[in-house]
Amino acid sequence: MQKIRFSLLLSTALTAVAYAQSAQLQDIVVTTPLKSPLSLQSVTANVDVIDHEDIEERGYDTLGELLATRAGLQMIRNGGPGKSTSVMVRGMDSKRVLVLVDGVRYNDPTSLSGAQFEHLLLDDVARIEIVKGPQSGIWGADASAGVINIITKSAEKKGLHATLGAEYGSYNTQRYYLGSGYKNEKFDMSLNFERYDTDGFSAKVPQGGNVDDFEDDAYTNNTTDLKLGVNITENDRVEGFFNYIDADSDYDGYNSDPVAAANDATSSVKSKEKFYGVRYSHALDKNSFKLYLNRSDFSREYSKGFSKNFDGSVDEAGFNATAAYAKNAVLTAGLDYKKFTHKNKIDNDFTNQGIFLTNTNTFDGLLAGKTVFSQAIRYDKYDAFDNRLTYKIGLKHIHENIEGFWTSVNYATGYNVPTLYQLYDGFAGNANLKPEKTTGFDITAAYKGFELTWFHNKIKDMIDYVTTDFTTFAGEYQNLPGESTFKGVEVSYENALESIDLAYSFNYTWLKTEDDKGKELPRRAKHTANLALDYYGLPNTHLGTLLHYVGKRKKSIYDADPTKDYEAYTLVDLTADYRLNDRLKLYARVENALDKDYQNVTGYATAQRSFYAGLRYRIK
Numbered sequence: 001m002q003k004i005r006f007s008l009l010l011s012t013a014l015t016a017v018a019y020a021q022s023a024q025l026q027d028i029v030v031t032t033p034l035k036s037p038l039s040l041q042s043v044t045a046n047v048d049v050i051d052h053e054d055i056e057e058r059g060y061d062t063l064g065e066l067l068a069t070r071a072g073l074q075m076i077r078n079g080g081p082g083k084s085t086s087v088m089v090r091g092m093d094s095k096r097v098l099v100l101v102d103g104v105r106y107n108d109p110t111s112l113s114g115a116q117f118e119h120l121l122l123d124d125v126a127r128i129e130i131v132k133g134p135q136s137g138i139w140g141a142d143a144s145a146g147v148i149n150i151i152t153k154s155a156e157k158k159g160l161h162a163t164l165g166a167e168y169g170s171y172n173t174q175r176y177y178l179g180s181g182y183k184n185e186k187f188d189m190s191l192n193f194e195r196y197d198t199d200g201f202s203a204k205v206p207q208g209g210n211v212d213d214f215e216d217d218a219y220t221n222n223t224t225d226l227k228l229g230v231n232i233t234e235n236d237r238v239e240g241f242f243n244y245i246d247a248d249s250d251y252d253g254y255n256s257d258p259v260a261a262a263n264d265a266t267s268s269v270k271s272k273e274k275f276y277g278v279r280y281s282h283a284l285d286k287n288s289f290k291l292y293l294n295r296s297d298f299s300r301e302y303s304k305g306f307s308k309n310f311d312g313s314v315d316e317a318g319f320n321a322t323a324a325y326a327k328n329a330v331l332t333a334g335l336d337y338k339k340f341t342h343k344n345k346i347d348n349d350f351t352n353q354g355i356f357l358t359n360t361n362t363f364d365g366l367l368a369g370k371t372v373f374s375q376a377i378r379y380d381k382y383d384a385f386d387n388r389l390t391y392k393i394g395l396k397h398i399h400e401n402i403e404g405f406w407t408s409v410n411y412a413t414g415y416n417v418p419t420l421y422q423l424y425d426g427f428a429g430n431a432n433l434k435p436e437k438t439t440g441f442d443i444t445a446a447y448k449g450f451e452l453t454w455f456h457n458k459i460k461d462m463i464d465y466v467t468t469d470f471t472t473f474a475g476e477y478q479n480l481p482g483e484s485t486f487k488g489v490e491v492s493y494e495n496a497l498e499s500i501d502l503a504y505s506f507n508y509t510w511l512k513t514e515d516d517k518g519k520e521l522p523r524r525a526k527h528t529a530n531l532a533l534d535y536y537g538l539p540n541t542h543l544g545t546l547l548h549y550v551g552k553r554k555k556s557i558y559d560a561d562p563t564k565d566y567e568a569y570t571l572v573d574l575t576a577d578y579r580l581n582d583r584l585k586l587y588a589r590v591e592n593a594l595d596k597d598y599q600n601v602t603g604y605a606t607a608q609r610s611f612y613a614g615l616r617y618r619i620k
Helices: 002-015 023-027 052-058 063-067 258-262 420-424
Strands: 046-051 073-077 085-089 097-101 125-132 146-152 159-169 173-183 187-198 219-231 236-250 268-284 287-302 309-326 329-342 348-364 369-382 388-399 405-416 436-447 450-460 463-469 474-479 483-497 502-514 527-535 541-550 569-579 584-591 610-618
Touching: 046 052, 052 125, 052 541, 052 569, 063 073, 063 085, 063 125, 085 146, 173 610, 329 420, 348 420
Parallel strands: 097 146
Antiparallel strands: 046 125, 073 085, 125 146, 159 173, 159 610, 173 187, 187 219, 219 236, 236 268, 268 287, 287 309, 309 329, 329 348, 348 369, 369 388, 388 405, 405 436, 436 450, 450 483, 463 474, 483 502, 502 527, 527 541, 541 569, 569 584, 584 610
């Protein structure tokens, strides 16, 4: 099995960008870039696809940890597992990144940071599609930095099958997983359950202190997802789905005394998130249409604080139709309606109606190769904001005379609307806020495993909290004047040495951010890099190493000693797994193997050297 896995890795590494010749990549179908199923060969956007085997081999617990190892992405977490986590895409905050779970919006309308990445576990994830750059022309608001689409597991083979998993490790961390599925010609079902339970470590630690000297901040997460599908006819299908996340997390609240803050044993938050809906789809040859109803429910209950309860929801209904109107031309059109609600003290809502059109044309023999031309346009009508037209255009050319060489360019516009909290909160709200406007441009050149991308994004009227009194921290959300700029370079390379059964991949990102005055934006590393080595030379065994480098970052004005930069750090993670037979696999990993002492956010603790071991057993 490991030899087969290595052969697949080798083949992918050597041909990943040889689009004109790679039948494998023609079989990799993504739906996120243009809301229609297209092969990677036919997509101009910067797309990063992570499959379940990659997730399993890296061994990370949560989505944020995994995403931090990809080019152009950075993670910020206020403490250990289950603590507030944000993921930046090309330097843009996570509130500007649209996150979907099986096509349902995961962005919390009551949250200040968009999606709550800290609660997204990985055992039930089949694949992740990451599209970087403004995507509002396809997806509307909340997608001005990109889209992360998480697709959970479905029943893929006939009959009944199940997988069991268990893990134990540092900080009394326990993970349990049950994945099951059933499929026949007319009906399929999958039911997945995952539990994550850890004593954790203190979320905060005073400067120079030892995290072991302070009380632990525990975290528990129970995630369940259910999918049901019925094939009414050969061409007609109905699907229902339900995803439920029930999480409890201790944290350390604000206290002017850092020791007292680190020993806070009373602050906690209970989070309950539900995502469910139903879809009807009809497909005939290369034409299809889909009707859907989705709902996202969010509830956060804090043990103490100015506002203890945050309850909100997103209701969505829509229609998509895709038509292959020529040999190499695909058109998708759709309508959608969304209602965003924030209950409790805010007690308000707004609605959005959108219409979009995407089109892809592929021309053979043009300029000695194959050229893909894609376009997207969307019009959004809000009852609380001005209407907005956004668009995206992209070109990709696969060069016939240089095998494995292709180039692409994309230009897009985007926008982000204020949240109900930013508009109407009694302490910080500003009802006069207007949506942010975004423009983005990128150009990519790739050759046989090597990929180089230059990107340049701008945000006008960026929304941020502005403090007017640093004694009480009073202030309000405002549209900042001028433009903020996010530009940089992403470099990645993947290959394999077949003679020694070694696969390797590397990525590096250079990022430069500036506000309207030319000042660098805080907490964004200018240099990040990742190096992964995977060895398959031993029978039934995989050994992996990941080096994760984060360069210096400017501190926020809210950080201790904001005149000093965050220091650069490098983390080393080790993984190993051994397959006893076709059903049973044992694995182990060491995180932060060099026991690096570092800071992700001032005053918040990070994990020391940690050990974990577990098993996975496939029943059928």
